[in-house]
Amino acid sequence: MIDNLVRRTRTVRRFEEDKPIRQELLNQLIDLARLGGSARNAQSLKYLVITEREVRERFFPLLAWAGYLPHWPGPEAGERPSAYVVCLLDSTLQKGPETEAHFDLGIASQNLLLGAAVEGVFGCRIGAFSADKVQRLLNVPERYKAILVIALGYPAEKVVLEEVGEDGDIRYWHDEQGVHHVPKRKLADLLLGPSDFAEN
Numbered sequence: 001m002i003d004n005l006v007r008r009t010r011t012v013r014r015f016e017e018d019k020p021i022r023q024e025l026l027n028q029l030i031d032l033a034r035l036g037g038s039a040r041n042a043q044s045l046k047y048l049v050i051t052e053r054e055v056r057e058r059f060f061p062l063l064a065w066a067g068y069l070p071h072w073p074g075p076e077a078g079e080r081p082s083a084y085v086v087c088l089l090d091s092t093l094q095k096g097p098e099t100e101a102h103f104d105l106g107i108a109s110q111n112l113l114l115g116a117a118v119e120g121v122f123g124c125r126i127g128a129f130s131a132d133k134v135q136r137l138l139n140v141p142e143r144y145k146a147i148l149v150i151a152l153g154y155p156a157e158k159v160v161l162e163e164v165g166e167d168g169d170i171r172y173w174h175d176e177q178g179v180h181h182v183p184k185r186k187l188a189d190l191l192l193g194p195s196d197f198a199e200n
Contacts, residue, residue: 011124162184
């Protein structure tokens with residue numbers, strides 16, 4: 001069922017670094033990404049897959065990992081991703097405003113991560129990075145702009161969903177056992193009806 005898959009497809013930030021992802025599977029995941037809807041059908045996203053250890057080691061310091069965990073610098077060596085997908089906007093294909101490509105990016109990245117979860121692979125979308133430094137490291141031509149990094153690997157942590165508490169705190173957190181807790185708002189708090197907009 002799709003609901004079970006969506007519930008299982010969580011953000012993971014610690015991985016079995018030495019367990020590689022098959023190139024065939026990575027290609028299949030990019031294929032799922034490309035099949036998503038696209039504004040104006042521009043299909044202006046391209047994907048650069050990084051699996052080589054030396055490049056991964058140089059790439060890792062360019063990324064920021066968890067804004068709500070300021071004292072956690074990211075996964076330690078041995079728990080880092082075994083692959084990255086750099087999502088690039090091809091300026092020669094983008095037909096409308098650049099903001100439209102971000103709708104495509106959400107669809108494409110979720111397709112990729114859902115497909116990955118089916119195979120026991122999980123990931124983390126990372127938007128906090130220096131595009132200039134990433135592009136210099138990877139020798140990316142100017143026509144492309146790095147707009148998202150997806151870290152991928154076999155998980156080395158457990159992620160638990162829970163309801164947002166009475167205090168309304170939505171920050172994710174680690175417990176003493178290293179379990180990653182993610183608060184989610186209740187469905188009833190997100191569903192609106194006409195009465196919610198009625199004048200008093």
